[in-house]
Amino acid sequence: MNEPGSREAKLELGVELLAHLEREELALPDAVDRIETVTTSPALTRDILDAAEKRGVIERDGARLRIRRGGTYVNYDSQVVRREGEFECRRCGTAISTGHFVNLDAGELGPFGSSCVRKVTGRDGDGG
CATH class of the missing domain: 1.10.10 (Arc Repressor Mutant, subunit A)
Structure with a gap:
């Protein structure tokens, strides 16, 4: 990252x-x-x-x-980039071989594992 x-x-x-x-x-x-x-x-x-x-x-x-975002969700096709390598998930600390990076206007955030990137963006439905 x-x-x-x-x-x-x-x-x-x-x-x-x-x-x-x-x-x-x-x-x-x-x-x-x-x-x-x-x-x-x-x-x-x-x-x-x-x-x-x-x-x-x-x-x-x-x-x-x-x-109150007005529909500005992370677009997984264009804003989440997958990279192969040796990474540590920025959210949970687990060693991962595929890092998911979220590209926002303010910068890049990651790497995350596949489940953590969903939690970070709110796509998983937890935390209700």
Whole structure:
């Protein structure tokens, strides 16, 4: 993965990831699980949530988030790239031979295993 270098780059990537989730609603811990693929800094995680709320990407309702993206889901055909190699999943830490990378305007996020890329994008239906 091309690690986002600056705090601002990570913030933009985190906000864009939230904007592309395939969920109408998400529990806060599930949103944090996804944001942790960008950063494990609690301060930056809060900043990502605050920026997403200020930009109208999410609405907070206690420990739940409503995603207000307007249909900007990750397109698996054009935005998820598979690469063969020796990788460690950015979400769960498992060794994988096929890495799935999510290409967003703010940058590339990954690698993920096949099930974790679905969790990160919200395609798996967990976290209801």
